[in-house]
Amino acid sequence: MRIPAAGLLAVAGLTLISCGSPGADNGAAEEITVFSAASLNEAFDALATEFENEHDMQVNLNFGGSSSLVEQINSGAPADIFAAADERTMSWVENTAGKPVVFASNSLVLVTPEDHSAGIDALADTIGTQLVVCAPEVPCGAAAQQAFEQAGVKLSPVSEENSVSDVYGKVLSGQADAGVVYRSTVQEDDPVHVVEAPQLSAVVNKYPIVQVSDDELAQEFMEFVLSDRGQQVLSDAGVGGR
Amino acid sequence: MKTPQRDRPTGNAGRVAVGSPWLTTVVGVVVAVGLLVPFLALVVDISPSQVPGLLATEAARDALWLSLRTSLVATVVVLVLGTPLAVFLTRSRFWGRSVVRSLVILPLVLPPVVAGIALTTAFGRRGLIGAQLEAWGLSISFTTLAVVMAQVFVSLPFLVVALESTLASNGDRYEKVAQSLGMSPVKSFFAVTLPLLGPGLVSGSVLTFARALGEFGATITFAGSLQGTTRTVPLEIYLQRETDPDAAVALSLVLMVVAIVVIGFAYSTRVNAQTAGARG
Numbered sequence: 261m262r263i264p265a266a267g268l269l270a271v272a273g274l275t276l277i278s279c280g281s282p283g284a285d286n287g288a289a290e291e292i293t294v295f296s297a298a299s300l301n302e303a304f305d306a307l308a309t310e311f312e313n314e315h316d317m318q319v320n321l322n323f324g325g326s327s328s329l330v331e332q333i334n335s336g337a338p339a340d341i342f343a344a345a346d347e348r349t350m351s352w353v354e355n356t357a358g359k360p361v362v363f364a365s366n367s368l369v370l371v372t373p374e375d376h377s378a379g380i381d382a383l384a385d386t387i388g389t390q391l392v393v394c395a396p397e398v399p400c401g402a403a404a405q406q407a408f409e410q411a412g413v414k415l416s417p418v419s420e421e422n423s424v425s426d427v428y429g430k431v432l433s434g435q436a437d438a439g440v441v442y443r444s445t446v447q448e449d450d451p452v453h454v455v456e457a458p459q460l461s462a463v464v465n466k467y468p469i470v471q472v473s474d475d476e477l478a479q480e481f482m483e484f485v486l487s488d489r490g491q492q493v494l495s496d497a498g499v500g501g502r
Numbered sequence: 503m504k505t506p507q508r509d510r511p512t513g514n515a516g517r518v519a520v521g522s523p524w525l526t527t528v529v530g531v532v533v534a535v536g537l538l539v540p541f542l543a544l545v546v547d548i549s550p551s552q553v554p555g556l557l558a559t560e561a562a563r564d565a566l567w568l569s570l571r572t573s574l575v576a577t578v579v580v581l582v583l584g585t586p587l588a589v590f591l592t593r594s595r596f597w598g599r600s601v602v603r604s605l606v607i608l609p610l611v612l613p614p615v616v617a618g619i620a621l622t623t624a625f626g627r628r629g630l631i632g633a634q635l636e637a638w639g640l641s642i643s644f645t646t647l648a649v650v651m652a653q654v655f656v657s658l659p660f661l662v663v664a665l666e667s668t669l670a671s672n673g674d675r676y677e678k679v680a681q682s683l684g685m686s687p688v689k690s691f692f693a694v695t696l697p698l699l700g701p702g703l704v705s706g707s708v709l710t711f712a713r714a715l716g717e718f719g720a721t722i723t724f725a726g727s728l729q730g731t732t733r734t735v736p737l738e739i740y741l742q743r744e745t746d747p748d749a750a751v752a753l754s755l756v757l758m759v760v761a762i763v764v765i766g767f768a769y770s771t772r773v774n775a776q777t778a779g780a781r782g
Contacts, residue, residue: 418644419726419727420727422722
């Protein structure tokens with residue numbers, strides 16, 4: 261009997277998918293999976309590289325919006341470690357292997373495109389311009405709202421994005437006149453102009469980290485993040501200490 | 503229709519419906535059930551009595567109203583722009599026609615976020631055309647116009663493809679007769695071609711509307727997301743997931759029901775048109 265070609269194709273496709281997972285076979289003996297808030301991208305890339313070099317193993321990183329990550333973890337995604345963008349989101353994780361600890365902090369800055377064409381030098385200057393912020397539903401947006409309230413400036417954005425990287429992208433591309441992002445979002449060589457505002461620096465966002473599985477390596481990774489060396493790596497990436 | 507004349511069965515055989523062989527029936531049933539599971543899960547996830555409450559928020563109502571308005575406008579724009587385009591692509595012969603046709607169909611297969619980036623590089627504030635418009639004081643990014651543009655861009659191919667197949671099956675004999683009797687080409691387009699396009703126009707515009715209603719990637723990339731201005735239902739669903747998953751599910755259900763109605767409508771008109779065509 262002839263096996264239908266479509267069936268063969270389907271089987272071949274499934275085989276390809278199941279063999280194609282990244283990092284499945286690179287010679288490393290062990291691996292852990294770290295779920296992290298998108299705003300910690302650069303910091304965790306650096307932490308993972310250093311940890312991998314010290315231990316002969318692989319750190320898989322999954323970056324995303326904190327609440328989506330919580331949803332994934334609660335649905336059984338294989339996370340060993342979870343670093344959230346704020347304590348509120350962290351409280352939604354159902355099962356953990358330990359208590360969350362604050363390991364880093366971040367504050368907000370106002371960024372404008374490099375040419376600084378809209379002449380924005382303070383929060384109040386953003387009124388009537390193409391200001392882009394995070395939506396109040398996500399941590400970076402809640403923080404921005406708080407800062408503008410404290411400054412007594414009406415927050416009037418043209419767009420409320422889902423993540424801080426979406427906001428930053430719109431500033432980098434020049435679509436927005438200004439954006440409110442985390443200090444750690446801005447890397448040294450990025451073509452943006454940073455506007456300091458005391459009300460923005462005053463809103464300090466605390467990042468908690470938690471061990472989800474009781475894996476031994478996960479425990480070691482937690483210790484590394486909280487160690488002096490780990491904190492140094494974080495601050496090099498622009499994230500404040502705890 | 504070009505059917506092979508050789509071995510043509512005689513008598514009644516041609517009228518007996520050919521059923522689905524066991525193989526396609528078995529696989530077909532399994533696939534259909536498999537496809538239904540995620541939708542059933544969505545329905546089971548919340549009790550129907552919760553839905554009105556979850557949709558009563560101002561944000562949800564704003565999103566629904568914005569989605570309906572923009573999708574309707576986009577559909578009208580696509581009809582006005584897409585119909586001549588489809589006729590032009592089907593009826594005229596010129597060098598590079600297949601390339602132009604591929605480019606028109608491109609948004610159909612492109613990831614919507616790529617469509618959004620393309621629109622931004624063209625019509626964004628620093629874009630090829632956008633920079634000039636900006637100099638004239640016209641800014642498209644972050645406006646409802648940007649939402650409609652994104653919807654038009656991604657849904658235009660649906661109408662073009664639908665009309666192309668209708669035009670191909672209609673042929674041009676009626677136009678030839680009309681023009682041989684002295685009707686001008688433009689007049690014969692309105693008096694003959696357009697009325698004959700009816701079924702294609704209906705199914706094409708229904709699919710266009712459905713695609714516009716579901717548009718997400720190009721919108722969030724090109725237009726941004728602001729309640730009442732650019733945050734359509736798919737964007738609202740994506741945002742609600744962050745804080746209120748139940749509200750996201752309720753909105754998803756609404757979008758799903760609208761899509762089912764729309765597809766059912768388009769499918770029945772198409773099938774009717776085909777059987778009518780076969781009979782006529």
